[in-house]
Amino acid sequence: MRRVFERVLAAMAVLAAVASAAQAGPTLTRADRRDGQDLSGTWNYSVDPYRDGVAGFHRGPPGTGHRRYDDSDVEQVTRADPKALYEYDMQRSPTATLPASWLTHAPEMRHYQGLVWYQRRFDAAALKPGQRAFLRFEAANYTAKVYLNGKTAGEHEGGFTPFSLEVTSLLRAGQNQVTVGVDSTPAVDGAPPPVTDWETYGGITRPVRLVITPETFVDDAWVRLTRDGKTIAADVRLDGSAAAGQAVSVKVAGLNLTLSGQAGADGVAKLTAPAPKGLRRWAPGAPVLYDVRVEAGDDVLTDRVGFRTVEVRGGDILVNGKPVFLRGICLHEEELGENPARTITEASAHALLAEARDGLHANFVRLAHYPHSEVTTRLADEMGLLVWSEIPIYWLVDFGNARTLKLARDMQADAIRRDRNRASIVLWSVANETPVSEARNAFLGTLADDVRALDDTRLVTAALLADRKIEGGRQLMGVDDPLAAKLDVLAVNTYAGWYSDDSLDAVAKIAWRPTDKPLVFSEFGADALAGFSDPALMRKFSEDFQARYYVQTLAMAANAPSLRGMSPWILKDFRSPRRQHPVYQQGWNRKGLISPTGRRKAAFKVLADYYEKLAGEGR
Numbered sequence: 001m002r003r004v005f006e007r008v009l010a011a012m013a014v015l016a017a018v019a020s021a022a023q024a025g026p027t028l029t030r031a032d033r034r035d036g037q038d039l040s041g042t043w044n045y046s047v048d049p050y051r052d053g054v055a056g057f058h059r060g061p062p063g064t065g066h067r068r069y070d071d072s073d074v075e076q077v078t079r080a081d082p083k084a085l086y087e088y089d090m091q092r093s094p095t096a097t098l099p100a101s102w103l104t105h106a107p108e109m110r111h112y113q114g115l116v117w118y119q120r121r122f123d124a125a126a127l128k129p130g131q132r133a134f135l136r137f138e139a140a141n142y143t144a145k146v147y148l149n150g151k152t153a154g155e156h157e158g159g160f161t162p163f164s165l166e167v168t169s170l171l172r173a174g175q176n177q178v179t180v181g182v183d184s185t186p187a188v189d190g191a192p193p194p195v196t197d198w199e200t201y202g203g204i205t206r207p208v209r210l211v212i213t214p215e216t217f218v219d220d221a222w223v224r225l226t227r228d229g230k231t232i233a234a235d236v237r238l239d240g241s242a243a244a245g246q247a248v249s250v251k252v253a254g255l256n257l258t259l260s261g262q263a264g265a266d267g268v269a270k271l272t273a274p275a276p277k278g279l280r281r282w283a284p285g286a287p288v289l290y291d292v293r294v295e296a297g298d299d300v301l302t303d304r305v306g307f308r309t310v311e312v313r314g315g316d317i318l319v320n321g322k323p324v325f326l327r328g329i330c331l332h333e334e335e336l337g338e339n340p341a342r343t344i345t346e347a348s349a350h351a352l353l354a355e356a357r358d359g360l361h362a363n364f365v366r367l368a369h370y371p372h373s374e375v376t377t378r379l380a381d382e383m384g385l386l387v388w389s390e391i392p393i394y395w396l397v398d399f400g401n402a403r404t405l406k407l408a409r410d411m412q413a414d415a416i417r418r419d420r421n422r423a424s425i426v427l428w429s430v431a432n433e434t435p436v437s438e439a440r441n442a443f444l445g446t447l448a449d450d451v452r453a454l455d456d457t458r459l460v461t462a463a464l465l466a467d468r469k470i471e472g473g474r475q476l477m478g479v480d481d482p483l484a485a486k487l488d489v490l491a492v493n494t495y496a497g498w499y500s501d502d503s504l505d506a507v508a509k510i511a512w513r514p515t516d517k518p519l520v521f522s523e524f525g526a527d528a529l530a531g532f533s534d535p536a537l538m539r540k541f542s543e544d545f546q547a548r549y550y551v552q553t554l555a556m557a558a559n560a561p562s563l564r565g566m567s568p569w570i571l572k573d574f575r576s577p578r579r580q581h582p583v584y585q586q587g588w589n590r591k592g593l594i595s596p597t598g599r600r601k602a603a604f605k606v607l608a609d610y611y612e613k614l615a616g617e618g619r
């Protein structure tokens with residue numbers, strides 16, 4: 001009876017997950033390959049720390065002379081009516097090049113947090129009958145209110161996932177004016193929480209596009225090799241009034257394969273075909289990608305997709321049926337340079353991923369602690385790196401709050417729908433270092449169920465806190481977390497020897513309890529200021545300490561029988577307002593193996609040699 005009850009509960013969880021994954025608006029994957037125009041470039045910006053453009057001084061609606069988003073040219077209006085009072089003028093405000101966080105717009109913006117208004121004008125052709133128009137943002141941190149030609153287009157919360165707002169009825173032939181109010185203030189019940197260990201890069205940090213589509217278009221096409229490796233499957237979701245019953249085809253020219261069918265009443269076509277014998281699997285070191293062309297009605301959507309399987313078998317992680325050891329490194333989304341703006345281009349992403357793959361001999365990157373730019377995940381596909389993708393359920397989130405849970409579920413669904421064609425992604429992480437509680441277990445358990453409902457081809461994980469027990473006189477570390485039951489791969493952040501008073505000699509002797517699932521060290525690390533050497537005292541923050549810490553922690557790794565991978569914290573020093581030692585940190589977390597400008601520290605070679613040896617052994 002109990003087993004029946006458990007099965008009913010499990011089925012209800014998946015149904016709830018699927019229900020929650022119901023989509024708010026269009027996904028518009030591959031927006032960069034659709035018709036329309038890239039609105040990156042010069043925008044005017046105006047700071048608004050007291051949110052004067054949102055509410056008047058008695059908290060009523062903002063007055064005419066304060067509404068940054070009004071469809072008006074202030075200079076013209078005030079010339080025509082000298083009595084008019086305006087306390088803003090977007091067209092004559094300073095300019096900046098987007099996408100980029102506002103921290104680098106001007107020296108006085110370096111520490112600005114709050115609301116900034118952006119505006120630009122652009123020309124658009126008249127829409128043809130039936131065409132539709134969307135404003136698509138790849139990311140704006142943290143909330144965004146969008147207006148087109150003085151009218152509300154919509155809003156969004158969450159700084160790391162894309163959103164699309166339909167503006168068919170607002171777009172006009174000729175000149176248009178788009179205004180965006182971006183507020184970096186974290187919500188106390190949002191994700192990530194107000195306190196993190198990274199800089200809040202406020203602003204429009206990823207590209208903005210005007211996307212033009214047919215009335216019914218291919219919104220999302222998930223094309224993959226099924227988990228058993230036997231079938232090519234394509235779930236194609238159409239958006240538009242003619243979606244139901246629409247004929248759909250998916251062509252993979254390199255496989256001489258066409259999947260055809262019809263969309264159901266829900267606008268989704270689920271197509272399958274046996275995997276052709278000649279299929280060449282995507283894998284680290286052999287990143288084979290195929291051009292995919294999806295056609296439905298007047299619309300064509302293209303993508304480049306790799307086909308591979310990933311699974312857990314016993315205590316191993318297998319890619320294409322072969323056990324792998326994840327030779328990884330963690331990355332924040334922050335480009336090389338003294339003054340990063342979280343502006344990720346193909347070149348800036350390549351510089352970082354190449355340092356991981358070619359410098360460290362890594363086959364894996366943990367993209368912490370939020371969904372990184374699509375530029376990065378597509379590049380990981382091309383470069384043959386395995387990827388851990390994560391949503392910012394980080395430290396202390398308001399786990400008992402229904403609004404927070406809905407936000408987290410939407411964030412995760414948006415991240416998965418954007419990236420589930422990326423062969424490089426093998427792990428979806430639902431959290432990082434969250435304190436155990438009933439509410440947290442339920443919250444994260446729901447997220448784990450959602451992942452499985454949205455994508456049954458990848459593994460679920462989370463970065464947990466390790467626990468330490470003394471057994472038989474020995475220090476034994478391990479995982480003792482109720483969430484483990486919901487995960488495929490267990491992961492722990494372990495900092496023995498940095499955030500503990502263990503001597504570095506003692507670290508090498510710490511042993512780990514075996515786990516019934518594969519274990520990954522999702523973080524370990526120590527700070528070092530590049531160039532600070534202290535061989536005599538081996539003080540913390542010296543390169544000597546950091547190198548020794550790595551030698552000893554890698555020795556400890558040999559004492560973890562279930563270990564199947566690691567992603568030390570972190571490739572590059574990154575900005576964190578919590579790190580203010582005036583000599584060693586100056587607002588930077590210095591656990592990078594390279595400095596902000598890419599100078600390799602002594603510990604870099606320790607890890608690179610270790611991975612090179614593992615690679616040589618075929619691990």
Ligand code: GCU
Nearest residue numbers: 197432433493523569589591
């Ligand atoms: C934690 C956390 C990181 C943080 C790191 C550190 O494990 O996950 O976000 O930066 O430790 O303290 O440096």
